[in-house]
Amino acid sequence: MDSPPRLWSACALGGDLILDCQQYLIEFVVKIMGACKNKNVLTVVDTGSISHEMLGGKKGMVNFSTGVENLISKGKDGSLRVVSVAS
Numbered sequence: 001m002d003s004p005p006r007l008w009s010a011c012a013l014g015g016d017l018i019l020d021c022q023q024y025l026i027e028f029v030v031k032i033m034g035a036c037k038n039k040n041v042l043t044v045v046d047t048g049s050i051s052h053e054m055l056g057g058k059k060g061m062v063n064f065s066t067g068v069e070n071l072i073s074k075g076k077d078g079s080l081r082v083v084s085v086a087s
Contacts, residue, residue, distance in 0.1 A: 049079075 061079035
């Protein structure tokens with residue numbers, strides 16, 4: 001039996017939610033988007049980072065990488081760092 005998705009919430013870093021759902025990511029995103037009223041809230045990108053704009057116009061960055069352990073932290077430049085173990 002597959003284990004359920006693991007959730008990490010970085011509330012201290014602005015309420016971001018990181019979901020580790022492995023092979024079920026597409027199914028999860030489809031369900032969430034089906035429940036959203038605004039279908040334009042999702043943008044799929046194929047880069048090592050994404051930028052976003054918070055309430056009040058402040059811009060932020062989320063950087064994705066692989067490493068030896070799963071980790072979510074605030075980078076030296078103020079960005080959110082998300083590190084996952086390579087599969």
